[in-house]
Amino acid sequence: MLCAMIVDDEKAICDGLTENMPWAQMGIGRVIRFYSAKEAIESKAVPDILISDICMPRMTGIDLAEKMLEKNPECKVIFISAYSDKEYYRSAISLHAMGYIEKPINQAEAIEVISGAAALCQRQKHLISQQKGMEQYQVEQFCRDAANGHFRREWLEDPFIAGFAARHRWFMAVQVMVRPGLLKPGESQKLCHTASEQFRRFFAQCLAIVKEKDVLLLILADSPPKSEAALRDSMRLAIDSMAQRDELFFAAGAPVASVESLPSSCASAAETSRLLFYRGYGGAVFFEESRRPYLSEFRLDESFLEEVPCLIRENREDEYMLKLQKSLRTACECVNCPPEAIKKEYSKLLRVLSETGAAIFHRQDYETYHMWKTIEQAGTLLRLKDYLLTVSGELFHEHRKFSRYGSTVYAVVQELNRQLSNPDFSIRMLAQTLHFRDTYLSSLFKSKTGTTINRYLMGLRMEEARRLLRNTELSISQVAIRSGYRDVDYFTRCFKKHTGVLPSAFRGGQKR
Template sequence: MIALIVDDEKHVREAIKLLVPWKELGIHTVMEAQDGAEAVELLQEQTAQLIFTDMMMPLMDGKELLVSVRKIAPDAKTIVISGHDDFELVRHTMKHGGADYILKPIDAQQLKETVQKAVFELKQEQEERLLQQAREMEVNQLRPVYWDTIWSNLVSEPAGYDKHAKEIVDEYGFDPSITECRLAVLSLDTINGKLKDRFWSQWDLVYFSLMNVCNEVLTEQQPARLGIAFRYWNSDNEIVLLLVRELGRSDQLLQTVQQCIKSTFQSSLDIGVSGTLAYPDGLKNAYAEAKQALRRRNLLEKQKRIHVYQPEEPGTLPTSLSIDGYAEMIRLAVRSGSEEQISKAVSEWMAAVRKLGSIDLEQLELWWHQYKAYKSRWIVEWFGDQQQLVQPREEAEFQVPTDNEGRLALDLWEQQLTRSLSELSKQMLKLQQQDSNVMFEIAKYISNHYHEDISLQEIANHFYLSREYISRKFKQEFGENLSDYLSRIRMDKAKLLLLNPHLRIAQIASMVGYEDEKYFSKVFKKTTGVTPNEYRKGREA
């Protein structure tokens, strides 16, 4: 905090400096000026929060200084120290924000109390300003989310429009004269591959930037905005453009949106567009049409980016190619353990895919689900009840494999499939080798005898090995202590048993190797964070 003492008498300035406990009050700098004009110059260079001033000074007196302080430092507290007991001076002080009026000669106690009060008020006001700023920032941050939520809900259920009609008119100017609309959905599944890698950890920033670009186009140089872009929360966090004015030039407008996105992100996005429907009642159907236009677009097309909904003609059949005819060949290749055979099998499947003239998103997702179903079936076939030891890498939700232009990249997809299947093959071979490994025999023994009162010594006796050797090698192989491994298996079994409401906790404890119910509950809570009863209730809810 900074203070400024203004008085044409040096001994008065010195007295104030001596009488005020500056450090105690958090004031680190004390400036001085011998008249109002010099004080104004100082305040223009560095703002003071606490100002002491005389009233009668040359060049610029205290009355003029008070007026200037209100303009330069409106939040500052001003204390007048004057030798004139004049009502007009006091009134002028109060009128222009003076905190107090002290008469000379200065009373030390009065001065200290006045300064303490002024500093307390300064800190209070600063806290209130910071709190208000925080509130405003929070409102500014939440406002876009608020409107995204409203529009998302209206797209899902247009019947709720009347509840927000006045808000929408006030915010966007969408008055009752608007009776038609079109919806456009931006697909981020074909965004530039480099852009995905760059912003993967900041995906919200991508949405924010895209919506800013879209909204700028919809509001630029228009007497009334043509529409609104918002984040659609009800389905994969999509960006939706609601167009409500000049619908005849919607295609041109979306081309501009596309160009601006390409300029900003060096990437194009596919856009699905609905037909013209009633506003607001047709919002839900408009969204369905825009989504359908995206899902049916030919991903092999290199140039077309804006896809307008066209009703499906009767008798139109989807692509008939299925992974079923290639599954057995791929299974045998994985089983062989040969990367060359796996690559060859995947290549044959992809060769059939490349012969297609059209591939849409629905077809890609169908193939993906077929692939995952076959892979799950193979894992059960090859690993049986030892799947938990294999822990095959799970694929995330399907994403369209794209090149640096954001187009469907069949070569990349082929590489991904080959990599995934080769990894599965390696895991299968590894498990086969592990079957003969004594540590995995011990793991099997624990899995089969978890419900018994087994100890490290008993296991050592059973396998004719030392306790120390088992402890060390087991930790190396599995990354956890044998006791932790046993507890984890017991807790997993307990979770399954807790799904049966007819079993008491004491029964479950005994069934997984704990004779002491309280000790079982303690271990369960330490492992899962909740008691057995809380876990059971949570599953029943």
């Protein structure tokens, strides 16, 4: 909607026009009034249409119109006058006034003049919007071509591209990598818009382009002659302002001082993006950081690999973890080594852990293929590190139980974990599975653990029930079934006996 300003030192005329015209029908959504030209100028308002008395004390409507046209060259001027002074009209003509409203005011004539001015404003705004849209489209196409290495000098002959180049002094391409699984289908454009809006607060212009799936390309342009250090500072401030920054990785290319060099900035941003694996999500890496003399080769110590089974059997967990952490710190500095090579080296360790674990217990996620697949899909070294530490910690934990209980009782514990949600599970079934007499298993289990098989199983089931009540929205009956109870009333009684509260009260926070 348009904004109209009415200025007249005759209060009755000013108020009458403001209050008695069908402004909304004419496409004018805001009307402001002043009783002197001085007040209008001091208000700092910038109208689309100025309706002013041509002859006012201290400052004429002509002078006011000149001031408003300086603020908005597209402003449409309409004069109100009861005078026939030719000098006034000659001045009005020089300002390209849209029309005149004579005093006394005829409403129909006033509506006709103002409607014409409003219609012209709307047409011009539409044309300007179309032109801006075309310019945005052309500039985005140019930036997309530059990013893909298809820069053509003919682009610079396009008036929109030439204008883009002339308006700005510094340019920088930034690749934004999104953590897998963060975006739902179709949300890339939404993130694109959010990123560009945030960065425009710090840069004269920001174009955000979805370059690949979950990869954004930001083209940042700055008008002031900033230094490269100032550009980097602005970049960090822009990143800190983003709500999702911990789920993103920013790879900034080399700053360039002309659009002709933009392809090189895009290429350097792509090169910098390889540091994602080593630095992880939640930060930014600048091109010059990627050019440091990092190590280009990574090898796991063969003597460490040979020692791993012995370290696990002898429960020397601290020594093992110290050596693993040391190797991971070295891997962080091997930025010039392809991530695939680092994953290949740690696959050797996983193979040793898998073989060692197979002698202790059988679980699908400790099979060689499953472990290799997990490490292959690790997008960052941090995720790889977390997986290695988790697998190693579980192996030491399970080996300690194996050593404490012996192979038979340990096998009972493993089977109880597997059968936790089976309401038909019994000690007789357990004995048949492990090929022992049930009385022997019960006696051996109690002597090694200090509790009976049934009590141990109930403890596992109650622990699972607490986990489900805390972390899921499953109903009480669904929790009972997943915890190995077919009868929800019996489950409720067991839960209260074990924890002191009903399952509903536990979920409500009375017991944590």
